[in-house]
Amino acid sequence: xxxxxxxxxxQIPRHDMPEQEPHERAANFEEVNLGYSIEIAMEEAxxxxxxxxPVCVDGCPVSVKIPEFIKMIADGKFDEAAEILKTDNALPxxxxxxxxxxxxxxxxxxxxxxxxPVAIGYLERFAADWxxxxxxxxHVHVQEKTGKKVAIVGGGPAGLSCAGDLIxxxxxxxVFEALHEIGGVLVYGIPEFRLPKEIVRAEVDALHELxxxxxxxYVIGLTETIEELQARFDAIFIGVGAGLPYFLNxxxxxxxxxxxxxxxLTRVNLMKAYDFPNNVTPIYDLxxxxxxxxxxxxxxxxxxxxxxxxxAKRAMICYRRTEKEMPARVEEIKHAKEEGIEFMLLVAPLxxxxxxxxxxxAIKLQQMELGEPDxxxxxxxxxxxxxxxxxxVDAVVIAIGNGSNPIxxxxxxxxxxxxxxxxxxxxxxxxxNMKGIFAGGDIVTGGATVxxxxxxxxxxxxxxxxxxxxxxxx
Amino acid sequence: xxxxxxxxxxxxxxxxxxxxxxxxxLKQKAGQFIILRIAENGERIPLTIADSDKTxxxxxxxxxxxxxxxxxLNQLEAGDFVRDLVGPLGQxxxxxxxxxxxxxxxGVGTAIAYPTAKALKEAGNKVISIIGGRSKQxxxxxxxxxxxxxxxxxxxxxxxxxxxxxxxxxxxxxxDSGEKIDFVLAIGPIPMMSAVAEVTRPHGIKTVVSLNPVMxxxxxxxxxCRAYVDGKQVFVCxxxxxxxxxxxxFKILQQRNRTYGIQExxxxxxxMCNIDVVYNxxxxxxxxxxxx
Ligand SMILES: Cc1cc2nc3c(=O)[nH]c(=O)nc-3n(C[C@H](O)[C@H](O)[C@H](O)COP(=O)(O)OP(=O)(O)OC[C@H]3O[C@@H](n4cnc5c(N)ncnc54)[C@H](O)[C@@H]3O)c2cc1C
Ligand SMILES: Cc1cc2nc3c(=O)[nH]c(=O)nc-3n(C[C@H](O)[C@H](O)[C@H](O)COP(=O)(O)OP(=O)(O)OC[C@H]3O[C@@H](n4cnc5c(N)ncnc54)[C@H](O)[C@@H]3O)c2cc1C
Ligand code: SF4
Ligand code: SF4
Ligand code: FES
Numbered sequence: 001x002x003x004x005x006x007x008x009x010x011q012i013p014r015h016d017m018p019e020q021e022p023h024e025r026a027a028n029f030e031e032v033n034l035g036y037s038i039e040i041a042m043e044e045a046x047x048x049x050x051x052x053x054p055v056c057v058d059g060c061p062v063s064v065k066i067p068e069f070i071k072m073i074a075d076g077k078f079d080e081a082a083e084i085l086k087t088d089n090a091l092p093x094x095x096x097x098x099x100x101x102x103x104x105x106x107x108x109x110x111x112x113x114x115x116x117p118v119a120i121g122y123l124e125r126f127a128a129d130w131x132x133x134x135x136x137x138x139h140v141h142v143q144e145k146t147g148k149k150v151a152i153v154g155g156g157p158a159g160l161s162c163a164g165d166l167i168x169x170x171x172x173x174x175v176f177e178a179l180h181e182i183g184g185v186l187v188y189g190i191p192e193f194r195l196p197k198e199i200v201r202a203e204v205d206a207l208h209e210l211x212x213x214x215x216x217x218y219v220i221g222l223t224e225t226i227e228e229l230q231a232r233f234d235a236i237f238i239g240v241g242a243g244l245p246y247f248l249n250x251x252x253x254x255x256x257x258x259x260x261x262x263x264x265l266t267r268v269n270l271m272k273a274y275d276f277p278n279n280v281t282p283i284y285d286l287x288x289x290x291x292x293x294x295x296x297x298x299x300x301x302x303x304x305x306x307x308x309x310x311x312a313k314r315a316m317i318c319y320r321r322t323e324k325e326m327p328a329r330v331e332e333i334k335h336a337k338e339e340g341i342e343f344m345l346l347v348a349p350l351x352x353x354x355x356x357x358x359x360x361x362a363i364k365l366q367q368m369e370l371g372e373p374d375x376x377x378x379x380x381x382x383x384x385x386x387x388x389x390x391x392x393v394d395a396v397v398i399a400i401g402n403g404s405n406p407i408x409x410x411x412x413x414x415x416x417x418x419x420x421x422x423x424x425x426x427x428x429x430x431x432x433n434m435k436g437i438f439a440g441g442d443i444v445t446g447g448a449t450v451x452x453x454x455x456x457x458x459x460x461x462x463x464x465x466x467x468x469x470x471x472x473x474x
Numbered sequence: 475x476x477x478x479x480x481x482x483x484x485x486x487x488x489x490x491x492x493x494x495x496x497x498x499x500l501k502q503k504a505g506q507f508i509i510l511r512i513a514e515n516g517e518r519i520p521l522t523i524a525d526s527d528k529t530x531x532x533x534x535x536x537x538x539x540x541x542x543x544x545x546x547l548n549q550l551e552a553g554d555f556v557r558d559l560v561g562p563l564g565q566x567x568x569x570x571x572x573x574x575x576x577x578x579x580x581g582v583g584t585a586i587a588y589p590t591a592k593a594l595k596e597a598g599n600k601v602i603s604i605i606g607g608r609s610k611q612x613x614x615x616x617x618x619x620x621x622x623x624x625x626x627x628x629x630x631x632x633x634x635x636x637x638x639x640x641x642x643x644x645x646x647x648x649x650d651s652g653e654k655i656d657f658v659l660a661i662g663p664i665p666m667m668s669a670v671a672e673v674t675r676p677h678g679i680k681t682v683v684s685l686n687p688v689m690x691x692x693x694x695x696x697x698x699c700r701a702y703v704d705g706k707q708v709f710v711c712x713x714x715x716x717x718x719x720x721x722x723x724f725k726i727l728q729q730r731n732r733t734y735g736i737q738e739x740x741x742x743x744x745x746m747c748n749i750d751v752v753y754n755x756x757x758x759x760x761x762x763x764x765x766x
Binding site for chain 2: 178179180216217218219222223224243244245247253254256257259260262263266267271272276277278279280281282283284285357358405406407
């Protein structure tokens with residue numbers, strides 16, 4: 001298919017992602033999306049009309065060279081495609097799976113105007129997976145050692161992307177992680193059926209091979225303070241994420257059976273409670289039970305689909321606005337529906353109801369309707385008088401977001417944070433108010449996306465490199 | 475991975491471990507705890523740091539075998555390894571010279587109270603220690619506490635040793651005898667802590683307890699350890715573990731600790747052997763790796 005005309009390219013229909021059958025996958029933890037075959041990938045790659053001014057690149061927070069890597073796939077040069085990806089994106093196999101492409105690169109792809117955009121995310125995943133599975137080439141060029149040492153606090157996407165860049169620039173890099181595994185939300189939050197842990201592990205191993213040191217079970221602020229790190233390292237990047245769950249603030253949140261999404265997902269993913277008692281961490285037995293999840297984001301979808309896989313009879317999303325406002329990715333909402341998740345929209349929690357032993361037995365919901373548009377033009381949900389219903393449930397998962405973890409700010413009083421505890425930085429270089437200390441990812445922005453966290457790690461790495469060359473220029 | 479330097483039983487099902495953990499030893503303050511995981515398939519459990527030595531780089535843990543993980547842990551010996559160990563977690567005890575401080579420990583709670591009692595003594599308090607146990611063998615750390623207390627009162631439920639009765643009765647006796655008590659620290663089973671709070675409440679004696687909810691990460695990330703103090707939600711791992719006993723909702727704490735009753739039983743009964751096998755396999759591999 002070497003020399004297609006633009007018009008011919010535009011006639012190729014977009015290729016769907018092969019998936020596990022909904023009824024099958026709703027009973028296992030294996031990945032839902034199966035990935036393109038070589039043939040499908042090469043054909044999909046031919047859809048890209050190779051724009052002179054590729055607007056898709058502007059839609060990507062880290063400016064992946066999209067037409068270039070896609071052309072390599074079209075030419076059957078998969079390894080090269082992956083290499084192009086890696087110059088801008090340290091974790092393409094992850095982003096190809098979890099990026100909200102429909103709002104980023106694919107949203108602005110010119111083909112989206114007339115029909116469907118090029119499946120940029122699926123192709124990104126294809127190239128990265130191909131390289132991981134087939135190639136043992138080590139292309140990464142590590143510059144000569146500078147002798148400078150950088151500490152990375154937090155092993156999530158922000159920290160990992162910063163570490164990946166800095167090690168290639170020749171600096172010594174040590175990542176400190178509070179948990180026993182590296183990956184942040186990628187290992188404790190996002191479930192196996194969306195992002196197999198093996199992929200994260202492979203990326204971490206690759207960084208390790210490049211020389212990045214990983215220290216797990218190490219809480220900065222407690223095991224060692226930022227001030228003490230300053231004495232041992234020439235620069236520090238803080239990427240500790242946004243990990244302090246919000247609760248609903250309604251009566252009954254103390255009941256047994258009520259979880260934050262962080263706790264629920266950590267037990268299942270990181271601690272593998274779905275395989276209890278082979279893994280010793282317990283979780284509520286959800287078999288044939290009813291589960292309600294509050295929230296409408298990716299986290300809520302992950303929690304509700306997880307509870308379905310744990311055997312729940314009814315697994316429900318309770319969201320106070322309409323589907324249109326749900327922050328979750330379109331693909332996740334679609335997958336959830338196919339798997340039999342119920343969507344209760346325009347409802348707000350009034351109370352979690354327990355029995356005499358303090359065990360959750362029901363939720364009380366207030367029905368809402370869309371009122372007049374407010375100053376922002378959005379129609380706000382308002383309660384419908386007397387429309388209150390009680391639904392029997394055995395477990396509730398609260399997935400309405402996270403505040404910032406206070407350990408670093410409490411133990412580093414000099415560090416300036418805003419009233420929500422987010423670290424303040426100069427966004428052009430991720431510098432904090434403390435010399436030699438940079439920060440990025442969810443701890444700066446509040447809960448955002450993997451690719452934005454990685455973008456922040458990259459911006460910081462450039463600024464750290466400059467700072468290490470010229471510390472006077474802070 | 476952290477090496478166990480010493481391991482010995484100091485009571486029925488109660489074992490003391492001295493573990494190599496230089497970074498934690500350097501930082502540990504009374505009242506703080508660690509979270510450990512014995513093996514790859516293991517659960518993360520919180521344990522108080524009973525003692526530490528900065529120069530030699532070890533900490534001690536005192537563990538009561540009550541469920542699957544603590545019983546498996548208590549099978550480990552010197553030379554074995556703990557897979558993951560993180561800390562020191564939580565806020566340090568608030569220590570000042572109150573005047574006369576009574577430290578009450580029930581069961582393994584005595585081990586949790588010990589470092590704080592020691593710190594209270596170092597801060598100049600007159601320290602009275604009350605140690606509770608079901609019977610004589612359950613009274614632990616009497617010598618250690620004697621060395622850092624002005625008075626020590628062992629108490630047993632069955633009267634086989636020391637004062638015959640509950641620690642609360644001994645405390646009441648002290649109050650009735652006219653001893654001016656300025657501060658009480660009570661650590662042990664929830665019903666005991668709750669009972670102590672009721673003894674001191676009418677006298678307005680400042681009383682602190684250390685809460686023991688189920689935990690996962692221990693860094694404020696999951697909210698599983700939430701408790702209710704003065705009507706407000708707290709995360710015990712980052713806001714505590716010590717709180718004003720007169721404000722704690724013990725009923726909710728007790729209820730939440732029952733969350734996994736059925737699963738804990740299952741883990742213990744059906745799979746104790748399984749767990750042993752996995753843990754031991756892993757340890758063996760580690761030992762081999764270590765010796766290469
Ligand atoms: C369930 C769920 C699903 C999501 N789905 C998507 C999705 O589909 N697509 C998408 O783009 N985004 C998604 N997100 C959001 C995305 O995962 C985050 O925006 C991203 O992980 C933020 O990266 P980070 O590196 O800033 O922080 P994190 O990933 O939170 O990593 C921070 C790390 O720092 C560690 N840490 C914290 N404090 C300390 C300390 N004091 N010392 C040492 N280490 C510390 C933490 O343990 C953690 O490992 C999801 C989030 C959740 C929770
Ligand atoms: C901050 C903190 C410090 C602690 N320090 C110590 C210590 O120094 N020494 C020590 O022996 N223990 C200590 N504990 C308690 C210890 O963590 C638990 O005993 C342990 O997690 C139980 O695990 P398991 O799998 O062996 O038992 P499980 O099977 O989980 O539980 C067995 C039984 O114990 C009850 N239980 C469950 N969790 C707890 C809990 N957190 N506390 C008390 N009972 C519980 C259950 O209801 C059940 O009846 C501490 C707990 C906290 C939160
Ligand atoms: S990193 Fe994300 S936004 Fe950028 S090209 Fe890849 S899928 Fe699109
Ligand atoms: S905008 Fe779409 S068609 Fe154009 S280069 Fe980017 S991916 Fe290809
Ligand atoms: S144990 Fe998770 S927040 Fe305290």
